[in-house]
Amino acid sequence: MSRDRPxxxxxxxxxxxxxxxxxxxxTEAARAAGLPDPVPLPWRDLADPAAGPVTLPEGALVRVDSAGEDAPTARLLRGWRHDPDLHRVEGGADQHRGFVRALGRLSRAVAATPxxxxxxxxxxxADLCDKRRCHARLDSAGVPVAPALPGPVTGYDSLRATMAGLGWRRVFVKPAHGSSASGVVALATAPGGRIRAVTSAHLVRDGGSVELYNSLRPFTYTNEADVAAIVDALAPDGLHVERWVPKAGFQGRVIDLRVLVVAGRATHAVVRSSHSPMTNLHLGxxxxxxxxxxxxxxxxxWRAATATAEAAAGVFPRTLHTGVDLLVRPGxxxxxxxxxxxxxxxxxxxxxxxxxxxxxxxxxxxTGRFPLTAPHPTPAHALSGERP
Known part of the structure; x- marks a missing residue:
């Protein structure tokens, strides 16, 4: 890739x-391309309100990566005085608010750097990390998404009431700001009060309180009181609920696809296969x-599959890359x-x-597939840390 250096x-x-x-x-990819090592800008420097000014090299190309897997960063983003337990499911709303505030700080630093x-x-x-807003943008653009419950879901009772009103028996309950299937509940109901919920959240009752912990293996709950406790514990952080769309089976498992789209083009793809409703690879x-x-x-x-992924990524045209999770329907x-x-x-x-x-x-x-246009104005809500 030496020809790419200029x-x-x-x-x-x-x-x-x-x-x-x-x-x-x-860094490994940059070195292989004959480029200098990227300069790390720690999330902590953006998330800490007491940190000094953020400075960038002139002409910098700034790539934002995940802030996950680091308790001190999560503490700063959430504004908590103690280090959060990264195994806990709760706290996503606080972290997202801190994430948006940090993005605003980064945007101002970029705007100030020639x-x-x-x-x-x-x-x-900000929208990609909010399932409700991401779904709304995709839906408005005509990208095929699962139908979503309208209005806020304030807890288990409101969830079941809204499902009953629509005649839905199976849904996916998703924390609005979760990732890696954290807190996701695949909920199926049946006549006679039968219920089945498959989730990566491990329910722990401590006296009168309820705590949810991420697990690397899904749990199945069939007791309605347990399912209600899980949904009620998730609800304060915000929920996005979608109708359950059946997945295709292949080689004895249900599957979906992770398709990476870079600069508008579907490039890398992975088949994720599972015996459970959740296909995330880290869940075994x-x-x-x-x-x-x-x-x-x-x-x-296959061209239709990649075109769907590219259409989804195209809703976010000023973002270099996104990973699209694509559900394949039976047949x-x-x-x-x-x-x-x-x-x-x-x-x-x-x-x-x-x-x-x-x-x-x-x-x-x-190669110029992602043109570097002039910086655009920072949205007001990114500056304030609030979502409209």
């Missing part, structure tokens, strides 16, 4: 958790056989976008034309 002759800055494998993978440019739009990032699920799936689908259907009869992930490029070992996900982003910059 187009990337600008400093690379990565907003990150120093020492995280995400930074290591991006020639600097953000590789992800701060408004896009497996990568499926992508080549066999593409052969089974046929070229025309390959269509596709539904489940999620669009701001930081969905962590796919180690998956290559496209010999490039990793991180190298693909650098390639898109070097």
């Amino acid at each position: 187009a990337l002759g600008r400093p690379l800055v990565v907003v990150c958790v120093p020492g995280n494998r995400r930074l290591a993978l991006f 020639g600097a440019h953000l590789l992800q739009d701060v408004d896009d990032l 699920n497996a990568r499926g056989d992508l080549a066999a799936l593409r052969e089974s689908m046929g070229p025309r259907t 390959w009869r269509g596709f539904t976008v489940c999620e669009v992930n701001a930081f969905g490029d962590l796919l180690p070992g998956v290559l496209h034309e010999g490039r990793s996900t991180q190298a693909e982003q650098l390639h898109a910059l070097a």
